[in-house]
Amino acid sequence: MAEQTVADSNDAAGRPVGRRIVLGMLGLGVLGVAFGDHLQSIESAFLRPLEERDPTGLSALIPAGDTFRFYSITGDEPERTSSDYQLTVDGLVDRPATLSLDDLNAMPQTTMIKDFQCVTGWRVPQVHWSGVALPDLLDHVGVQKGATALQFTSFDGAYTESLTLEQARRRDVLVATQMLGGAVSRAHGGPVRLYVAPMYGYKSCKWLGGIKVTSRVTPGFWEQNGYDVDAWVGKSNGRGDAPTS
Ligand SMILES: Nc1nc2c(c(=O)[nH]1)N[C@H]1C(S)=C(S)[C@@H](COP(=O)(O)O)O[C@H]1N2
Ligand SMILES: [Mo]
Numbered sequence: 001m002a003e004q005t006v007a008d009s010n011d012a013a014g015r016p017v018g019r020r021i022v023l024g025m026l027g028l029g030v031l032g033v034a035f036g037d038h039l040q041s042i043e044s045a046f047l048r049p050l051e052e053r054d055p056t057g058l059s060a061l062i063p064a065g066d067t068f069r070f071y072s073i074t075g076d077e078p079e080r081t082s083s084d085y086q087l088t089v090d091g092l093v094d095r096p097a098t099l100s101l102d103d104l105n106a107m108p109q110t111t112m113i114k115d116f117q118c119v120t121g122w123r124v125p126q127v128h129w130s131g132v133a134l135p136d137l138l139d140h141v142g143v144q145k146g147a148t149a150l151q152f153t154s155f156d157g158a159y160t161e162s163l164t165l166e167q168a169r170r171r172d173v174l175v176a177t178q179m180l181g182g183a184v185s186r187a188h189g190g191p192v193r194l195y196v197a198p199m200y201g202y203k204s205c206k207w208l209g210g211i212k213v214t215s216r217v218t219p220g221f222w223e224q225n226g227y228d229v230d231a232w233v234g235k236s237n238g239r240g241d242a243p244t245s
Contacts, residue, residue, distance in 0.1 A: 066123075066124055066125060067122075067124065068116070068122075068124055068188070069118070069122060070187045070188070071118075071201075071206070072156065072206070073156075073158055073159055073221060074156045074157065074158050074159075076156075077186050077187055077207075078154075078155055078156045078157070078207050079186060080155060080191060080207070081191075082101045082183070082191050083100075083101075085100060085101045085191045085192060086098050086099065086100060086209075087099045087100075087104065087175070087192060087208060087209065087210070087211070088209065088210045088211070089137065089141050089210075089211045089212075089213075090210075090211075090212055090213075091147070091151075091211075091212035091213035091214050092143065092144040092145075092146060092147040092213040092214065092215065093141040093142055093143060093144060093147075093213050094141065094142030094143075094144060095140075095141050095142050096141065097140070097141050101177065101191055101192065104131065104132050104175065104177055104192065105177065107132045107136060107137070107140065108132070108133075108136055109130055109131065109132065110130065110131065110132065110133040110136070110171065110174060111128070111129065111130040112128075112129050112130070112172060112174070112197065113126050113127065113128050113129070114126070114127060114129065114172065114197045114244060114245070115127065115197075115244035115245055116195075116201055116204070116244075117200060117201060117233050117241065117244050118200065118201040118202070119200040119201065119202060119227065119231070119237050119239065123241075123244070125245075127179065127180060128178070128179070128180060128181050129174055129176050129178065129179055129195050129197075130174070130176065130177065130178040131174045131175050131176040131177040131178060131192070131195070132174070132175045132177070133171050133173065133174055133175075134168050134169070134170075134173040134174065134175060134194075135168070135169045135170070135171060135173075137175055137211075138168065138169065138213075141213075143165065143213055144213070146215050147165055147213045147214065147215065148164060148165050148214070148215055148216060148217070149162060149163065149164050149165055149213075149214050149215070149216055149217040149218070150162065150163050150164075150165065150168045150211055150212065150213055150214065151210075151211070151212045151214055151218045151220075152194055152205040152208060152210070152211055152220070153205075153208075153209050153210040153211075153212070154189075154205055154206060154207045154208060154209055155207045155208075155209035156206070156207050158221070159205060159206065159207070159220075159221050160205075160218070160220045160221050161194065161202070161203055161204075161205040161220035161221070162217050162218055162219060162220045162223070162229065163196065163203065164217060165213075167196075167199075170198070172196075172197035172198060173194070173195070173196050173197065174194070174195040174196075174197070175192060175194060175208065175211075176192065176193050176194065176195040177191065177192055179193070179195070188206065189204075189205070189206020189207050189208070190207075192207075192208045193205060193206045193207065193208050194206075194208050196231070197244065198232060198233060198243070198244065199230075199231035199232055199233060199236075200227075200231040200233055200236070200237065202220070202221075202222045202227060202231060203220075203231045205220075217229060
């Protein structure tokens with residue numbers, strides 16, 4: 001029943017789709033169907049266009065494994081070269097900034113080796129990441145009084161995400177310029193993506209274009225479609241995964 005709702009709204013974009021999916025989930029709850037299965041169908045509803053481009057069709061059939069799947073809610077991979085890339089940081093900050101890739105590379109760099117886990121179940125262990133720790137970027141622009149949250153926007157023109165200011169001050173939240181031992185590839189959201197180590201993959205906004213410091217949390221794209229706003233691996237979304245390491 002709920003799957004039908006999702007499929008019906010597959011080709012539509014934006015908010016009305018979200019409401020219908022949330023209604024579908026309430027129905028599912030009454031039926032006692034596992035929440036995790038439904039998350040899979042929410043993501044597939046939006047991601048089908050990309051999977052259809054996989055000529056083997058195998059990526060859609062492999063439920064989990066140690067490899068990344070490439071996600072894009074718009075169905076394509078927007079392009080910014082390393083020379084025309086810009087990250088806008090504004091909102092409740094003392095020094096709004098427009099940062100080039102060179103600017104980001106000139107800031108103190110943070111490196112970590114950590115898992116990447118999608119809420120649908122797949123996890124890639126021990127991925128190499130580096131870039132600017134988000135708290136360092138926040139210190140660079142100066143957060144003003146009254147700020148409690150951050151909104152992230154993608155230059156794909158559609159994806160958004162959020163963190164509370166407290167979450168954004170963690171040292172394992174990265175404005176990532178490197179991943180898997182090289183520049184973040186276009187398919188993985190390069191030249192710059194967010195990486196939120198302790199949270200499910202949907203927090204890790206690809207093709208990062210803007211960071212706005214705000215006075216309240218603005219739920220992101222998936223949250224408007226039923227995901228938890230707090231995305232802690234192992235605690236949120238009713239999944240019960242082991243925490244990532
Ligand atoms: N712009 C954008 N960012 C995104 C997504 C997306 O569709 N568009 N999908 C999210 C989800 S649900 C996951 S699991 C990861 C997947 O990252 P990958 O495509 O590099 O494997 O990206 C996240 N960031
Ligand atoms: Mo995901």
